[in-house]
Amino acid sequence: MSNSNRQSLHGEWSSRWVFVLAATGAAVGLGNVWKFPYIAGVNGGAAFVLIYLVFVMLIGVPLLMAEIFLGRTGRRNPALTMRELALESGRSKHWKWVGVIGILSGFLILSYYCVIAGWALDYAFKAASGSFQKLSPEHVRNMFNELISNPVELLQWHTIIILVTTMIVARGVQAGLERSIRLMFPAMVILLLVLLGYVLNTGFFDEGLEFLFKPDFSALTSAGVLMALGHAFFTLSLATGSIMMYGAYLPRHASVTVAAVCIAAADTFVALLSSMIIFPIVFANQLEPDQGPGLIFHTLPLAFSNMPHGTLFATLFFVLLVFAALTSAISLLEPSVAYLVEKYHMSRTKAAYVAGMGVWVVGIGTVLSFNHWADLKLFGHNFFELMDYLTANILLPLGGLFIAIFAAWFMKSDAAEKALDAESDRVFKWWRFCSRYLVPLAILLVFASVVGILKI
Numbered sequence: 001m002s003n004s005n006r007q008s009l010h011g012e013w014s015s016r017w018v019f020v021l022a023a024t025g026a027a028v029g030l031g032n033v034w035k036f037p038y039i040a041g042v043n044g045g046a047a048f049v050l051i052y053l054v055f056v057m058l059i060g061v062p063l064l065m066a067e068i069f070l071g072r073t074g075r076r077n078p079a080l081t082m083r084e085l086a087l088e089s090g091r092s093k094h095w096k097w098v099g100v101i102g103i104l105s106g107f108l109i110l111s112y113y114c115v116i117a118g119w120a121l122d123y124a125f126k127a128a129s130g131s132f133q134k135l136s137p138e139h140v141r142n143m144f145n146e147l148i149s150n151p152v153e154l155l156q157w158h159t160i161i162i163l164v165t166t167m168i169v170a171r172g173v174q175a176g177l178e179r180s181i182r183l184m185f186p187a188m189v190i191l192l193l194v195l196l197g198y199v200l201n202t203g204f205f206d207e208g209l210e211f212l213f214k215p216d217f218s219a220l221t222s223a224g225v226l227m228a229l230g231h232a233f234f235t236l237s238l239a240t241g242s243i244m245m246y247g248a249y250l251p252r253h254a255s256v257t258v259a260a261v262c263i264a265a266a267d268t269f270v271a272l273l274s275s276m277i278i279f280p281i282v283f284a285n286q287l288e289p290d291q292g293p294g295l296i297f298h299t300l301p302l303a304f305s306n307m308p309h310g311t312l313f314a315t316l317f318f319v320l321l322v323f324a325a326l327t328s329a330i331s332l333l334e335p336s337v338a339y340l341v342e343k344y345h346m347s348r349t350k351a352a353y354v355a356g357m358g359v360w361v362v363g364i365g366t367v368l369s370f371n372h373w374a375d376l377k378l379f380g381h382n383f384f385e386l387m388d389y390l391t392a393n394i395l396l397p398l399g400g401l402f403i404a405i406f407a408a409w410f411m412k413s414d415a416a417e418k419a420l421d422a423e424s425d426r427v428f429k430w431w432r433f434c435s436r437y438l439v440p441l442a443i444l445l446v447f448a449s450v451v452g453i454l455k456i
């Protein structure tokens with residue numbers, strides 16, 4: 001069968017804009033609001049932010065394009081797509097392993113992603129019950145520590161999040177997803193702007209901006225550069241097959257380039273906006289910018305507790321954050337589900353529950369890593385940190401490396417050109433240059449500097 005006739009077994013988006021929305025929904029999530037500010041804080045701010053922006057443009061956009069057009073041409077789960085496209089270009093079927101490892105990384109990311117989304121859900125309830133009033137930094141710290149030291153509570157939120165994710169995926173993403181993102185994304189941006197308005201009046205806005213945008217390269221280590229690279233993958237949902245899978249549902253005549261640029265721009269916008277809110281609050285309350293994963297849970301309640309209608313805004317904000325996390329969680333589960341359906345001929349519902357159950361079990365490790373297992377460490381990392389490090393810093397960049405190499409070197413050039421279906425020859429040539437040389441080189445350099453082969 002010629003590839004241009006291939007159909008997805010799971011339906012299609014109703015238009016290309018729905019695809020852009022869905023992919024933006026996958027991209028914008030906890031990575032932007034929770035993870036980006038805290039890792040920027042840990043790595044000293046502006047220099048890290050700058051490197052991250054360079055990675056998003058030079059590596060993120062070309063890889064987004066590659067994943068979208070590979071998915072759209074293959075129209076199967078990432079493993080089968082890689083296998084079929086490799087065979088069509090006369091290459092080894094073992095390229096499927098790139099897809100398999102991607103699916104597995106998505107599965108592992110989801111296991112801790114749901115636990116953190118659970119924190120946001122807990123905070124949504126706390127906010128609604130009026131707990132965010134007249135808080136001191138001390139109160140906020142205790143509130144957060146009480147939550148993470150209670151495994152039963154964490155498990156309960158984790159269970160709810162994974163259950164909802166599974167139920168949505170079981171139904172098929174198309175119908176539910178489109179409507180929710182169309183409402184949520186603008187609402188989230190509006191609330192972030194409201195918060196920004198508040199922060200502009202704290203008097204510490206300039207300190208925040210300086211921390212974020214005035215680079216001090218001495219604060220940046222090679223481990224920090226690796227984190228920036230890993231996060232560029234994480235935040236754009238790359239290398240797990242999420243975007244490839246969504247591309248498989250893309251109508252044929254849509255601009256891959258425009259879609260990739262829109263997704264990357266929207267994602268970056270939300271990450272920067274969140275950081276411009278968080279850091280002025282940090283400095284206004286003499287908090288430390290490098291306190292790690294609890295950062296937004298220590299800062300935002302303080303901001304809300306000091307502003308008019310704080311209870312309302314806080315509730316809305318955390319509810320939206322949960323929604324943003326859910327639209328990402330769905331994209332993390334979808335490749336595993338499509339794989340089970342296509343490989344083992346399971347029904348979609350059964351596949352969703354099998355995968356969801358697996359994620360739930362692995363997630364218990366993350367739940368315990370904040371309390372009972374806090375001291376159980378491998379290479380100096382607890383279970384949650386290990387999962388995060390292994391996926392974001394190792395598996396995602398490696399997956400991205402192989403996807404770029406496949407699309408730009410191993411896939412037949414005319415097949416790639418046809419699959420990208422770019423607006424002009426120049427766009428294709430630019431994409432191929434980035435994917436052939438820049439992307440692999442940048443990823444290899446970062447790896448080399450981390451293992452100490454290269455001293456930068």
Ligand code: TRP
Pocket residue numbers: 026027028029030031032106109233234235236237238239240242328329331332
């Ligand atoms: N990008 C999402 C976020 O920033 C998380 C996410 C969704 C993801 N799908 C992914 C991360 C695939 C890595 C790979 O929150």
